[in-house]
Amino acid sequence: MTDSRTQPGETPSDASVPKVVVSRISLYLRELQRLQAAGQQTISSSQLGTLLGFSDAQVRKDLGFFGQFGYPGVGYRCDELIRAMRDILGTNQPWPVVMLGAGNLGQALLGYRGFGRQNFSIAAVFDADPAKVGQTIQGVRIHPLDDLPGIVRSRGIRLGMIVVPAERAQEAADLLVAAGVEGIVNFAPVTLTLPPHVDVVSVDLAIELEQLSFAVTNKLARSLGDATAS
């Protein structure tokens, strides 16, 4: 799957690529998928940058971490660059994910269409509540926690999501680690303690609101001619 990396070299270790670059690869991929769906076949680094608010130098530098892409005078072919981005992110292959917690957020995530589009699927859901175990939500059965290690092992699952209340999140993380999961998305608003070989990404749903309170506060400050919005 490396035909669009014309000078592949070594795939860099994740330690050598700043996390923020990997985040931007995700954003480039989203934009390319959107353009491709609209029928666009090629794009330049400056067009891609402009759409996302980055410079063309930033786009080229980010892609440069992973190889050489594009054609002189043409730019990038959307389909090739999408395949290359997914190769980088590992999402040309499907990723089954286990989810701990079948509350409202868990149920919402089961219906979230953005996962399948990037090749993620929630393969199994686990909950400590005996009343929930055995139920099926959106076609996915809720298992007891005891089944976690067996299902992770038999299906070769590497990723897990924690969608339990804050006070149970560390316990859920320990279970995922013991079952052999290597990466965890944590939706609970607490910091988890994990062994170094397990990657964790925390989702803090208030951060997006803060980006807006910043923007709106500063707009207000400008419109009032007042430099110290309080």
Place this chain on the structure above:
Amino acid sequence: MTDSRTQPGETPSDASVPKVVVSRISLYLRELQRLQAAGQQTISSSQLGTLLGFSDAQVRKDLGFFGQFGYPGVGYRCDELIRAMRDILGTNQPWPVVMLGAGNLGQALLGYRGFGRQNFSIAAVFDADPAKVGQTIQGVRIHPLDDLPGIVRSRGIRLGMIVVPAERAQEAADLLVAAGVEGIVNFAPVTLTLPPHVDVVSVDLAIELEQLSFAVTNKLARSLGDATAS
């Protein structure tokens, strides 16, 4: 509220501060709140950077957008820096937010404790489904969409969240804009068309999983001694 900005200068316009800097301010704030809860009173830029994986120069440069903080030989006082970060983000004041959509994700967000900690609260929920209107979830009443403009105006609400199915998200955005909302967090996996005076932040819940598939893929590639994980 600017006593911790010892050289305040002008609050920069949001256009002059890169969005990524504002995101990092949110991360610094989270870490400082965590440290303060654990009893820590002061911190250096290099300690703060190390905890989050940034250089001390990066931390100082980011804070430098907003003024001069800290004391020579002491570093930053956690309480002062927290207050300053919240001043920057606008979250020393409460932000009531309207939410469109009372499905599973909406209900999960109503119970999410991370909002209140940063001074956001869901003030009112709206849904197009007559069966849901009038119900109360987590103490918040579900209103019909017709009530949106009146409630936004009477309570001076500036921020909204879209938690409706993808195919109804643009319609929801248009209603929020017409009601006078200035910033929108969009949880639906679609790109919205909005007038330039309205800020939007899209939440793509698959991006966190992609960060992990990248990390895990590259770990695997290294452990196999194979540069092209596929």
